[in-house]
Amino acid sequence: MSSASIEVKLANNKYDIDKEVHVSIREDICKKCDEHYCLFACPADCFKLTEDHITFSYEGCLECGSCKIVCDKDAIDWTLPRAGFGICYQYG
C-alpha cells in the first residue's frame, strides 16, 4: 500500500497535537545511514526519504516506539508527548 493509504487511515484518529516535538532525528547521522530501517518500522509513515535525506514529522505518531528500537545508529531522540497530548485512542 502507498503511504497515502496510511494518511487516510490516520485521518480517522483523534490527536491532541502538542506544540513541543516529542521525537526528533539527528539529520547528520541519518545522512550517513544506508539502511533507513525507520521508513519500514514506522506504522504511521512519519519518516520520509526525500532525495538523499530523511525527514520526520511527529504529528501522526502512534507512539509505538518502533523507530527508536530499529535505529542502530541511535539517531532518534524518542519520548512520549507531554501528558494529555498525542494520540487519543477512542477505541484502543
Place this chain on the structure above:
Amino acid sequence: MWGGAFYGPTLFQLFPRFWEEAPIERYIHRHKFSLLTQDSSLSAEFTTKKFGEPPYNGFSVLRAKFDRWFASKAEQAGAIIATGLQAEDLLWDRNAVAGIKAGGDELPASVVIACDGVNSDLTDKAGLRGKLSPRDIKQGVKEVIQIPRQLLEQRFNLSGEEGIAWEFIGSFTRGIPGGAFIYTNKESLSVGIVAQLSALCEKKIGANDLLENFKQHPSVAVLLAGGNLVEYSAHLIPTSGKAMIPTLYSDGFLVAGDAASFVLATGLTLEGANFAIVSGTAAAEAVIRAKQKRDFSKKSLSCYPELLKQSFVLKDLKTFKKASHFLENSRIYSQYPELACDLANKIFTNDGKPRKKIWKLLKNSMKDRVAFSEILRDLIQIKRAL
C-alpha cells in the same frame, strides 16, 4: 491499545462477575484458526458449551472503555489516578529509587512500580535493562472497523453476546514471523496484524502493507465488506519471553507487565493483559509485605520474583522459553500453509480423473516445498518448544 481479546480467570478472581458491570464487548465462545495462501484458506474451529457459560473463558474488549472502568475500580479501592501527569524520571536516595519526577514536581514514594509498557523509560532509567532488540519485538497494527450489529452477527454466525477470536497465518506476511487476527466486538471488528520488527526492516516492508495484503485476501475481504474504519493504531509486543525479562527489582523499585516483557507468545496464543494484571497484583503483594517490615530494600522486595514463580507468569514463560526461537522458522508462515492448502485443494477438487491415495497427494504437495527431513526436524522442535 491492545489486540482486543483477553483470557482466563485473572480478572474474575479480582472482581467476581465483573462481566456484569465491566464494558466488555463479547465473550469469546469460538476460536478459529486459518492458514491462508494467496487465494485459498484452510480453517479449524473450536467451541465448547462451557465457553458460553460464566465465568467464560475469554472476552473481546476495547481498551478506551475498559480502562476507564478498571481505573474506577482502583479508585474505589483507594488509589489516586493521575493520567494528567507523566512519570518522566526517577528520584534517587543514594542507590535507591525514592519516587518519581512528573510535570516539574517531585513525588516521593517508598516503592515505584514501573508498569509503563514495552518502552519502559523508568526501567531503563533504573538501569535494569539494556536496549531492546527488534528481533525480540513484534509490531502490532490494528484497525477498528465498524459493522452494523445485525450484519456482524449474521456474518460471523453469532447470537446475543457471543463472539469469535479468529487467528490467521500464511502468505500475507511474506515469510515474516507473525500473523493476523479478527476479534468481534459488539458493533465492530478488531482487525490486525503482528509482525517481527527486525524482519519488517530486513525485508523492507511496512506492517500496514501486510495488513492490506491480509484484508484483500478473498476469504477475509468478505468478512470486512461494507465496514467503516474508525481507528488505526499501533503497539509493540515483547515476544521473546523469558530470554528478554529485565532485572525485576532493585532498591525501591519493581517492574511489571509489558515493561517486564511478561508476554506469552506460543504461535497459537499471544497473551499479555492477564500477565500484566497478575504481575501487578504480585508487585502490590510484595510492597505490602515490604511495608509490614518497613523495609523497601532490594532484599526485602526479593519476594516479588518468588510470588511470580508461584503464579503462571514465570511458570508459563519458563515452559515456553524455547517458543520464540522456534517461531522464527519461516516454513511456519510460508511452506506449511501452502502445503496444507495445496493438499486440501487436491483432495476436494473433482477434475473427473481417477483419484489418487491421499498419501500420494501429500508427497506430491510436499515436492519443491518441504522435505521429510525438514518436517521431522520441525516436529522435534515443536516437541521441545511447545
